[in-house]
Amino acid sequence: MADSSAIEWTDATWNPVTGCTKITAGCDNCYAERFSERFRGVPGHPFENGFDLTLRPARLKQPLEWRRPRMIFVNSMSDLFHKQVPTSFIDQVFDTMEEADWHVFQVLTKRSSIMRDYLKRRYGGAVAPAHIWLGVSVEDGQNRARIRHLQQAPATVRFLSIEPLIGPMGEFDLDGIHWVIVGGESGPGARPVHVEWVREVRDQCRDAGVSFFFKQWGGIRPKSGGRSLDGREWSEYPRMSSAIIAAE
Numbered sequence: 001m002a003d004s005s006a007i008e009w010t011d012a013t014w015n016p017v018t019g020c021t022k023i024t025a026g027c028d029n030c031y032a033e034r035f036s037e038r039f040r041g042v043p044g045h046p047f048e049n050g051f052d053l054t055l056r057p058a059r060l061k062q063p064l065e066w067r068r069p070r071m072i073f074v075n076s077m078s079d080l081f082h083k084q085v086p087t088s089f090i091d092q093v094f095d096t097m098e099e100a101d102w103h104v105f106q107v108l109t110k111r112s113s114i115m116r117d118y119l120k121r122r123y124g125g126a127v128a129p130a131h132i133w134l135g136v137s138v139e140d141g142q143n144r145a146r147i148r149h150l151q152q153a154p155a156t157v158r159f160l161s162i163e164p165l166i167g168p169m170g171e172f173d174l175d176g177i178h179w180v181i182v183g184g185e186s187g188p189g190a191r192p193v194h195v196e197w198v199r200e201v202r203d204q205c206r207d208a209g210v211s212f213f214f215k216q217w218g219g220i221r222p223k224s225g226g227r228s229l230d231g232r233e234w235s236e237y238p239r240m241s242s243a244i245i246a247a248e
Contacts, residue, residue, distance in 0.1 A: 008215050008227070008235075009181055010106055011070035016060050016093055017078040017085055018046075019053035023110060026139030026164060029189050032077045053084050060092050063100040071104045081111035081118065090118060094132075101131050108135045108161055112149035119153045127154040133179075133238070135159035140167030151176045157238050163215060164190075168197045174208040178238040184218030184225065193218060198229060211236035 005013050022030065033051040040050030063072060074080060074097070080090060097105045109115045115136070119128055128134060134155040136146040139162070150158050157178050162169065164185030174180075182201050184193035198214065205212040214234040217225025227233055 005073065005076075006222070007073060007076070009071075009213050009237075010073040012066075013073045013076040014059070014063055014105075015075055015077045016056050016062075017054065017075050017080060017082070017089075018056065019049070019051045020078050020082055021053070024139065024143060025166060026110070026137060026143070029164070029185060029187055029191075031187055034187060036077065053078065053082060055085070055089055057089075057092075060096055063096055063103055063105075066100075066103070069102045069104075071106060074105050074107045079109050079111055080107060081109045081114040083111070083114070087118070091122075094122060097132050098129060101129065103131065105132045106135065106159070107132065108137055108159075110137045110146065112136045112146035116149045116153040119155065123154045125154075127156050130156040133157040133159055135161055135179075137161045137163070138169070139164055141170040141172070142167070144169070144172050147172060147177070159238065162201060164218065165193045165197055165201075166191045168194075169201055171204070174204060174210050177208075177210055179211045179213065179236075180205050181213045181215055183215035186216065186218040186222040186224065187220070190218050190220065195229075202229065202234065211238050213237070 005011060036047040036051040039045045039047040042048055080093060115134065134153060135158065136150045138144065138146050138160055147160065158176055159179035160177060161181045163181060163183035165182055166185065180201060182198055185191050202212050212234050213236055214227055214229045216222050216227050219225045
């Protein structure tokens with residue numbers, strides 16, 4: 001668990017699971033895989049097994065040890081809803097998040113239908129607590145089905161991470177969405193993002209009254225191109241009061 005993070009939209013990261021497998025074009029240049037594989041075979045290193053999916057039960061209670069409230073990105077180095085993660089383990093992650101209600105947890109997945117179905121089973125006719133934000137990663141307009149799955153999930157706060165944005169999103173439905181993050185790809189072989197794609201998403205957010213956060217243009221390094229769009233930085237967060245009222 002990292003008590004700080006270079007990721008602009010969070011304060012800290014918590015990884016009770018590490019490792020993943022690629023399922024879509026947005027995964028092609030995965031930063032987490034690139035980092036983890038550097039240490040494959042290094043005895044005693046946390047990533048001795050590279051990016052192989054690994055459950056880390058010793059980390060399950062870590063957020064309870066942090067008394068200062070913060071935003072915590074859950075599984076920045078994996079996907080909690082990977083098919084190889086047992087439901088019983090996901091239950092334990094949610095148990096900790098529900099208990100540590102002085103934090104805000106940001107859960108992000110590409111396995112959107114698995115998350116939706118899990119949340120329906122866990123909460124029944126209720127919704128996830130307001131301090132547990134649920135999001136899906138979408139890299140272009142071909143993957144908008146993940147947004148529909150998120151809209152069907154019993155969540156109080158729903159968000160989209162449109163990063164890396166590798167193609168136009170087109171027009172999409174923002175009903176029930178409270179926050180949208182957009183960013184270009186970074187690292188070796190980074191695919192360029194077009195300003196028109198970013199503006200298209202921002203303008204739809206503004207029309208729908210959805211908070212918009214522009215993370216980066218990307219490039220060889222995350223901060224290579226800065227994060228200014230049309231002369232300003234966009235660093236909006238969900239309007240918590242309206243999200244909670246809507247859920248009630």
